Amino acid sequence: MAWLRKIPKSPYWQAIVYLPDGRKTTRSTGTTNKREAQQIAAQYEQSSQEGRSGLLTEKRVRKTLSDFYFIANKDKLQASTTEDYFRNWLKRKRLENSRLTAERYTSHVDRFLKHLGAKAKQDIMHLNSKDISKVLEKASEELATSTVNMMVKVIRAALKQAHRDGFVDTNEGTRVTLIKRSEKPKRRPFTLGEIRELLKAADFEWEGIILCGYYTGQRLGDIVLLTWENLDLVNSQLIFETKKTSRSMVIPIASALKRHFEKLPAGDNPVAPLFPSAYASRIRNDKVGPLSNQFRKIMVNADLVKAFDHKSKGKGRSAKREVSELSFHCLRHTTTSAFHNAGVGGAVAQDLIGHDSEAISRQYTHIDMAAKRRAIESLPDIL
Numbered sequence: 267m268a269w270l271r272k273i274p275k276s277p278y279w280q281a282i283v284y285l286p287d288g289r290k291t292t293r294s295t296g297t298t299n300k301r302e303a304q305q306i307a308a309q310y311e312q313s314s315q316e317g318r319s320g321l322l323t324e325k326r327v328r329k330t331l332s333d334f335y336f337i338a339n340k341d342k343l344q345a346s347t348t349e350d351y352f353r354n355w356l357k358r359k360r361l362e363n364s365r366l367t368a369e370r371y372t373s374h375v376d377r378f379l380k381h382l383g384a385k386a387k388q389d390i391m392h393l394n395s396k397d398i399s400k401v402l403e404k405a406s407e408e409l410a411t412s413t414v415n416m417m418v419k420v421i422r423a424a425l426k427q428a429h430r431d432g433f434v435d436t437n438e439g440t441r442v443t444l445i446k447r448s449e450k451p452k453r454r455p456f457t458l459g460e461i462r463e464l465l466k467a468a469d470f471e472w473e474g475i476i477l478c479g480y481y482t483g484q485r486l487g488d489i490v491l492l493t494w495e496n497l498d499l500v501n502s503q504l505i506f507e508t509k510k511t512s513r514s515m516v517i518p519i520a521s522a523l524k525r526h527f528e529k530l531p532a533g534d535n536p537v538a539p540l541f542p543s544a545y546a547s548r549i550r551n552d553k554v555g556p557l558s559n560q561f562r563k564i565m566v567n568a569d570l571v572k573a574f575d576h577k578s579k580g581k582g583r584s585a586k587r588e589v590s591e592l593s594f595h596c597l598r599h600t601t602t603s604a605f606h607n608a609g610v611g612g613a614v615a616q617d618l619i620g621h622d623s624e625a626i627s628r629q630y631t632h633i634d635m636a637a638k639r640r641a642i643e644s645l646p647d648i649l
Contacts, residue, residue, distance in 0.1 A: 268307035270300065279303030283310040346433055348393050349379050349386040355424045366552055374420040381405060390433050393425075395441035406445060415444045454591050455600035456480075460570055461648055467568040471541050472560070474526050479594060481520040481645060483601030483619040485510065486561070486594045487554045490544035495536040497527060503635075513620055518639040522647045561594045601645070608644035615641065 268283040271292075279295045281303065293310060295303040346354075352375050360368040379386045381401040385393070398421060406414045422439035429437050456464070461480055465473050478489045488508050496506040502519045519527065530540060539545030547556050565571045571590055598619065605615040614637050 268311040270295075270303055270307055279307075281307035281310050283307065346390050347387050348382065348390045351390045351428055351433060352379060352424055355427055358427075369552070370416075371420055374417040375424070377405060378417060378421060390428060391435070393434070393438055395438045398439060398442045402442065402445070411445050418442055418444055453593070453596055453599065455603045456592065456596055458646060458648060460568070460592075461597075461600070463568040463570065464564055465648070467564050471543055472564060474530070475541055475544060476564075476597070477523050477526050477648070479597035480601060480648060481523040481642065482517050483598050484508070484515070484517075485554075485598065486557055487548065490539075490541050490548045490554075490557060492540045493537045494532065494540065497540060499524065499527060502639075508620055511620065515620055516635070516638075517618060518635070518642045520642045520645055520647075522649045525649070558594060562590075565592060604645050605641060608641070610641040610644060611637075614638060618642070 268281050270279045270281060273280055273292075276294070277298050279297060279300060281293050281295050282290065283293060284290050295306040297303050297306065356368070356372055356375055359371050363371070378401055381404045382397065385397055398418075402414055402418065405417060409417075418439065421442075422437060425434060425437045425439040428434045461476070464476055468476055475486070475489055478484065478492070479486065482489070482504065485508070487510070488506065491509070492504065492506060496504055498505060499519075502524055504515070504517045504519060507514050527540070544557055544560075547560075548554065562571070562574075566573045571592055602615060602619055605618070618638055618641060
């Protein structure tokens with residue numbers, strides 16, 4: 267049976283108990299109240315007896331610790347399995363973030379818990395950096411390096427909140443390093459000749475989207491969401507807000523792009539999309555992936571890239587997809603490069619493309635519309 271004693275220089279009662287292997291040890295009860303200390307000592311003794319009889323399960327240990335905590339603090343000890351905590355964390359993120367961001371977090375958490383296996387059912391306090399590293403090793407066999415690194419960041423964010431909530435003592439995710447890219451994706455700008463080939467291979471709607479990409483330098487997701495309300499043909503400018511950065515943009519319309527817009531069948535509805543089919547796809551899927559695949563087919567038809575063919579290489583669809591040197595985002599690089607080659611100042615180019623940095627802040631720098639219009643008109647007439 268456990269008993270109590272006091273030791274010099276400590277205000278707390280010490281419990282003398284026998285461990286499951288028969289050794290005698292001293293454990294602090296963490297309380298100065300003798301009655302509470304006796305209750306904790308009794309819990310120690312019961313756990314020791316269960317350990318000797320082989321009945322000491324993880325569930326029982328958690329209950330014992332919870333009892334200790336309640337005796338000392340008059341409050342319930344928080345506990346959660348890794349799976350339960352991550353699922354509840356996702357619920358918070360759905361309220362705090364956009365739907366698309368929440369879905370991206372969900373896909374990473376689902377994959378993490380799947381690879382974690384039975385350990386996902388254990389208390390989150392048992393999750394350690396080795397467990398996380400093993401999951402990442404499995405994930406890296408089927409995912410691109412950037413995707414695996416994003417999973418690391420999501421895990422870190424969840425465990426950071428778990429630490430704040432008191433479920434874990436340390437954020438084990440910070441002990442896992444990001445994977446270094448053995449080879450950076452080889453992206454490059456389109457040449458003017460390649461853009462002309464794209465326009466030949468595209469239908470009328472995609473022709474407008476491609477022209478928009480080249481003459482504005484904007485992302486595919488923002489372009490396909492443009493409506494007649496965003497188009498000011500009188501003053502030759504596009505006015506909209508980017509989805510990724512929530513940045514308000516006012517971009518002069520290049521002459522070649524304006525000619526294309528003037529060919530569009532205008533309606534009476536100001537919120538009607540400029541590119542109806544692409545707009546519908548973006549709204550229906552809430553992602554640009556299907557549109558990126560459509561653009562890929564245009565590049566294939568223009569003989570700029572080869573079609574993806576996993577079967578011919580003996581790979582399944584779960585295998586890593588090879589990074590292509592060309593994508594719609596490369597039009598953004600093309601526009602930036604064209605501005606640089608035309609001698610457009612960095613501040614003007616950055617304002618038009620929509621890049622943010624510490625060096626250029628809209629709070630302190632205002633780019634004159636005339637300067638932006640001169641920059642846009644410096645781009646070659648691709649038609």
